[in-house]
Amino acid sequence: MTKYFDGSIAQLEEKVASGLSDYRFQHILRVRDYAIKLATENGVDADKAEVAALVHDYAKERPDADFLSVIRAMNMDPDLTHWGNYIWHGIVGAEMIKSELGITDLEILDAVREHTTGGASEMTKLSQVLFMADYLEVGRDFPGVKVARELTNQSLSAGVRYQIVHTVQRLVQKETRIYPKSITTYNYWLDKV
Numbered sequence: 001m002t003k004y005f006d007g008s009i010a011q012l013e014e015k016v017a018s019g020l021s022d023y024r025f026q027h028i029l030r031v032r033d034y035a036i037k038l039a040t041e042n043g044v045d046a047d048k049a050e051v052a053a054l055v056h057d058y059a060k061e062r063p064d065a066d067f068l069s070v071i072r073a074m075n076m077d078p079d080l081t082h083w084g085n086y087i088w089h090g091i092v093g094a095e096m097i098k099s100e101l102g103i104t105d106l107e108i109l110d111a112v113r114e115h116t117t118g119g120a121s122e123m124t125k126l127s128q129v130l131f132m133a134d135y136l137e138v139g140r141d142f143p144g145v146k147v148a149r150e151l152t153n154q155s156l157s158a159g160v161r162y163q164i165v166h167t168v169q170r171l172v173q174k175e176t177r178i179y180p181k182s183i184t185t186y187n188y189w190l191d192k193v
């Protein structure tokens with residue numbers, strides 16, 4: 001039994017795995033390991049970090065229609081319908097995690113909501129841990145990943161800053177639309193550390 005889910009971790013893993021490809025589930029297990037490490041080093045409840053990591057991509061492979069019906073049913077911001085899976089699986093996914101897995105811890109749900117866009121001053125340490133674990137898990141390989149890991153080992157907030165700056169840069173380079181919350185995150189963390 002865990003404090004944050006009505007069942008064992010093995011049961012939670014099974015539920016999460018049943019809705020995802022093995023590729024995605026293996027990523028989740030690596031995020032879990034990295035999240036526990038970062039939580040332990042930064043005074044965050046490791047059990048909470050483990051549950052947040054295990055569920056963070058719970059909704060990632062759901063069809064668009066599922067997200068759109070939750071947005072409507074829950075009266076969520078109608079602007080959300082103009083975005084896609086990249087944004088939905090965190091913000092809308094958190095509602096699915098709550099209703100389908102029975103996870104109600106507000107910090108866990110907020111960490112899931114923020115795991116792709118980050119957040120400004122409202123971002124808890126738990127949310128920072130999940131944000132960084134998703135970016136740095138050992139399967140990740142991108143230019144700068146080593147620097148990002150070292151920086152995050154020294155300072156969690158320096159890691160958050162690194163990630164959001166580089167993500168916004170990458171999105172601009174690709175000429176992709178940027179979700180406003182990512183910009184808010186960028187503006188907030190730019191002069192932090």
Ligand SMILES: [Fe+2]
Pocket residue numbers: 056057060089115116
């Ligand atoms: Fe994700």
Ligand SMILES: [Fe+2]
Pocket residue numbers: 027031056057134
């Ligand atoms: Fe992920």
